[in-house]
Each structure stands twice: as C-alpha cells, then as structure tokens.
Amino acid sequence: MPVLKQQILRVIALVQRHPGMVAIFGFASGLASFLLVERQAELAQVLALVMLLGWLWLILENILRERIAQWFGFELPPPLLRYATQMIHQESLFFVLPFFFITTTWNSGQLLFSGLLACAALVSIIDPLYYKWLARRRWLYLAYHTLALFAVMLTALPIIFKLTTPQSYQLALAASVLLSFPSLFAIIPVHRWWRGLLMVGLSLALGAGGWLARVWVPPATLWLNEVAITTQFDNLQRAPGERLTQLSVAQLRSQGLFAYTAINAPRGLNERIYHVWRHDGREIERIALDIHGGRKQGYRAWSKKQNFPEQAVGRWQVQVLTEAGQMIGVLRFHVVE
Template identity: 65%
Template sequence: MLLKSRLAGLFNLASRLILRYPGVVALFGFCSGVASFVLVERHAGLAKVIAAVMLASWLWLMLENSLRRGVERRFGWKVPPPLLRYVTQMVHQESLFFIIPFFFITTTWNSGQSAFTVLLGIAALISLIDPLYYQWLAPRRWIYLAFHALTLFAVLLTALPIIFHLSTPQSYLCSLIIAVLLALPSLLSFFPEWNWKSLIAIPLLALSVGLVGWLGRIWVPPATLWLTDVAVTMSIDDASRKPGNRLRQLSSRELHDNGLYAFTAINAPRGLKERIYHVWEHNGRRVDRIPLDISGGREAGYRAWTHKRNFPGNPEGRWRVRVVTEAGQMIGMLRFDVTQ
C-alpha cells in the first residue's frame, strides 16, 4: 500500500512538473535525439542498444491504452492523462530527432529525396510546438495516425539495418508493410458504416498506399548508407585503395585512351552486406549499370570503384554516375563533363 501511494505521488508530481514546464519535454526530446545519433555514429557498439530502445518505445506507444488499463486494474496505479500525452509527444520528438540527422546526411538534396527529408523536418517542428501538436494535430485523428505512421516508418528504416543487418530493400519492404498496417485505423475513419463496400474499399486503399510507398522509394533516402568520399579519376592506387587526380572535366581523347574510374567510399552499419550499383548516364540517358558489393563497419566508409572503358563514339556532354541501392534508392551522385 505504501509503495502504491508513493508511485501515485511520483506520477502526480511528474504530471504537475510537465504541465508547469512544458518546454523541458521538447528540449529533452531534441537533445536526447541528437545525442543518440552522435553515439550511434561514433560508437557502433551502442547502435543496436539505442535503436532497440527506439523500437521498444514505439511498442509501448502502440500498446499504451492496454498497458495503462492493465496497470490500473492490477496495481491500482492511475497514470494521469497529461503525463501519458507528454510521454507520447516525447517518443515522437525522440524518434524524429534521432532519425533526422541520418536522413539529413544521406539525402541527395538536388533530387526528390529532399521532399521526404523536409517532410520529416516539418513533423519534428510540429512535435516541438505544443499548440500545433495538441490543438491542430491531435484532434484530427486520421492526420495524427498518418503522422504516427510516417514517424514509425522512418524509425524502422533507420533501426532495422542497425539491429538485424537487413539490406536496404528488405528494410524498406518491412518498414512499409508495418507502416501500412499501422495506417489501417486512419483508413477506417473514412467509413463510418460497415458494409460490403467498406470491406472491399479498405483493403484496396491499404494496397494503394503500399503501392504508392513502394513506387516512391526513389524519393526516400537510404537512412544508414551515405557517401564519405567520391572521385572521378583516371587511376586508382590498389595498395592504398585511394583515387588518383580528381577530375571534373576531361577530353574525349583522354576518355577513350584511358577509360575512367568512379570511386566511392560508403558508410554502412557494422555487419551489413549490401549490393549497390554505379549507374553511368550520358546527357540523362543510362548507358551502363555496374554492380558492387559493399560491407559495413569501416569508419571511413567501404571503398569501392568501377572502371568503365566502353564509351560511345561521341561521348561529349554531361555525365553523371548515380550510386543506387538494389531497391533503387539513390545514395549519391558524381558528375563530370567531357569536351571535344
């Protein structure tokens, strides 16, 4: 009985402090999220622990009401609703500010990927600003659930490769399926009455959302893969695995005489093995797609390159080498020009 009363007092105290100093929750979510990213980047051994804590917090979030009723029924501890609301908000803040640095680094900003990362940034701002979060977002149930699903989708894209060493295509597919299942309650709100039409329409809507998510994967950055070094060069030092002189422009004669190397160093989570591609494009048209297998764990990135010698007869113009995953998500891009 004494323990129950003490816990009830602690819950009430926490609730009063949160109501009195609401900005502290936002500040804690921001600081802890950024600190988690720094720890994951610099200490690979902590990556699994932090990512697992993130997923556990989401499991609690999904089971919040059931757990609250169970605790109240079994122990008689009544958790104040304001405390639960702020814990939910803190999970959103912690998650968004943990993943945004990953996406900020991996986004190719001159591509459609910038739209996805900007959307995550807007979601993070909404989670920080109480009037927007509680007065605009929370009362609109379907928007709130969509916000919830988007945040979980991004968390899974970041956590699954770190914890389970899933490849980018596997992580994306698993994250998409979980996010679509979580979005089902928001789809149900469009059908206030149950009939045969709603039973057909809801699965079709869910499949449509999943299909749009899969087709839009080229707009989503690969959260845990990013380029640490890139170069277009005519030579590679095999012993040191370093590129020679870095080029932005060369003549067509030099290109045909020596060929060209596209060098990339890719940061990936420890233990992750992934196939990526160098897609060579001339004036916007794809001319080659060369596979590379990379392995994660090196702080400076896994160094790999492709050597292309077979160029068209008239190679003058703008060239680029897109570095993409097997799922089609772009990691980065190299550019160079060929003159006469």
C-alpha cells in the same frame, strides 16, 4: 499506489514546464547513435531498440492502459497519455534527423522527404500546432504517426538486425501499413462490407504509394565518405588519382574513367549497390558492387568504364543506388570537345 500516481503527475508537470527538453534529448541521442554506429555499435543498437520499444508502447497504448487499471487499480490520467504520445513523436523524429540529414542528396527528390521529417519534428515541439491543428485531424494525425514510425524503423532495423536497405525498407513499409490499419477503424467504422473493402483498399494504396516513393527516401544508414571521378587508380593502395570534374573526349577514350566511392555502413551489414552511369539523363550502364559495413573511412568500391558512346560530349552522372533504387549519392562530371 498514490505515491506512484503522484510521481507520474510530477513528471507531467516537469514536461509541461520544459517541453523542449524531450526534443533536445531526442536529437542528442540520435546524434550520439549516429556518431557511435561504427565506434560502439552496441550502444547504437541499445538506443535504437529503446526507440522501437517506445513505439510498441504507443501502438499498444489502449491495451496497456486497461491492464494497468486492472493490475494496479488506477487509470492513467489523459494528460499523461497525451504527453507520452507527444514525447515519443519528439524523441523519434529528432532521433532520426541526424541520419537522414547526412544521407540526403539535397539536389534530388530526397529533399522532399527529409524536409517533411524536419517539419514534422518542428510540429512535435510546438504545442498549438501539435494539439490544436494536428491532433484534432484524425486522418492527418494518423499520417504523421505512420511517417514517424516508418522513419524510425528505416534507421533502427539495419543497426539492430543487420538487414540490407531493401529488406529494411520493405519491412518498415509493411509494418507501418499493418500498424496503421487498426487506426483506420476510427476514420472508417466498418458497419457494412463495402466499408471494410474500402479500408483494405486504403491500406494497400498506402503501401503501394510508399513503395513507389522509395526513390525519394534516403537510405538512413548509408552515406558517402569520399568520392572521385578519375582517370587513374592505385589498386594496391585502393586510392584514386587526380579528381576530375571536366575532361576531354580524347582523355575519355584513351584512358577510360574510374568512379570511386567510400560508403559508410553499419558494422556487419552486407549490401549490394550499383554505380549507374548516365549521359544527359539517359542510363548507359549499371555496374553491381558488394559492400561490407564497419570500416571507419567507409567501404571503398569503384567501377571502371572504358566503352563510351560516339557522342560522349555532355553532362555525365554516376548515381550510387541501393538495390531498392534509393540514392546514396551522385558523382558529376562534364565531357567537352
């Protein structure tokens, strides 16, 4: 047993000397998983599963610490627990960053969520910020912990269990709220009945806020490989014609328009998405399309619109949305006189 304790302390010392190694490993494993989602889905599943198991350790930290003391006769030193928590945060956040960075529509509200993840990852590798600023503020540390868990589950669930984006979002949000519920006891001691109601109310508010904010959260495992707005489409080759960013009203009314998207998705995932046609910010039409994951170049889906309003001049968008309302990407074009 003393030998095991000695080895644990050596690991702590190594991490203290090279704190950036964990972040580098987390980013490298996330990037590898991102690149191998299609080519070797099994390896991506293993990497994602390891992340979830790491979070299980973090959630059950107190129970496992008691069991280790009971079974092996020694208590884990506090520095080890602190560094284990920091390592899991680093690994988790740098693991998900490649997924969210490639799927973010940067000129939309999704910039806020992905930017928040990047800032959280940066905090995890700067010890003064992590220990002296974050860890000492229990409510902020709880929010930080929940954010990292939520991002990991959004990324891992579609890869491991082939859940659709709405299912993954609902399950990740529910799990984050439930697993953060015990931590609220440290903030709001339940000595009276009204404090219990307050804690339940805070948990429900957290869940409701997370659901309303879903339009700002990128779908971590869906992204656009290729897009096109065109007046011609080869059905046999499933290939778009000349890509357009501007066209006249005459072209629009004589030929109609195709919106073409090649959407990358994990192997085995079946998902319903929508092409939402908008004119000057107003929704004109919503067309449902079913996609299937696994194709290297992305699943090719397209919609055609022939009926346009009388006043068609202006800015147009075709938003590519999941059933939960998360934006996969946007196609833009202008109609002129």
